[in-house]
Amino acid sequence: MSIRHHPTEVVLAGYASGALADGPSLTVACHLDRCPACRGRVRLFEQVGGALLADTDQAAMGEDALARALASIERPAPAPAQRASSPAPQPISGVVLPSALARRGVGARRWVGPGIWVAPVRSNAADGWRTYLLRVPKGVAMPHHGHNGPEFTAVLQGAFHDEGSVYGPGDFSESGEGLEHHPAVEGDEACVCLLSGLGGVKATGLLRLVQPFIGV
């Protein structure tokens, strides 16, 4: 299945400039892992950002500008492993994690129903975003629920349908505050997604009963 749902230009530009929060950035990285078109767009944004920065530097160049520029080049950027005190990633049988996600710690799975689990993903920032893997087996629809804030989703495996669209491996979805929906797994395979949400889920019906246990 080819990729049909991509992050918006605003989200990709935010990713390229580092303005996007950590959890959403990770969902974009999972999409980029499979999407050469968006990788190209991100490269373009990075080049444009670099060019704008170069213009600014030139305009404001003082006596010590060259020395400061050289100092920043000589100072090596910290490796991702040094910034995140993450444990060794736990392999989850049957799920191939994109490298950006595999480098993070994925916590223990919590089973919340037959074939349904959530596993928290370690964040590099305590900024309120909840980032986690969700697995839902074939033939299962999520309970109807609403969103208290934005949520980003990257499909890692399988597919789901939502609001008239089908999302397969590599597809990206962004929902806003106020959306109420009940996505359902599509096809013959379990669906595994990486989700990052702010503000949590507004549970209705059945989900309200299990929400305290799954922490979404």
Ligand SMILES: [Zn+2]
């Ligand atoms: Zn894309």
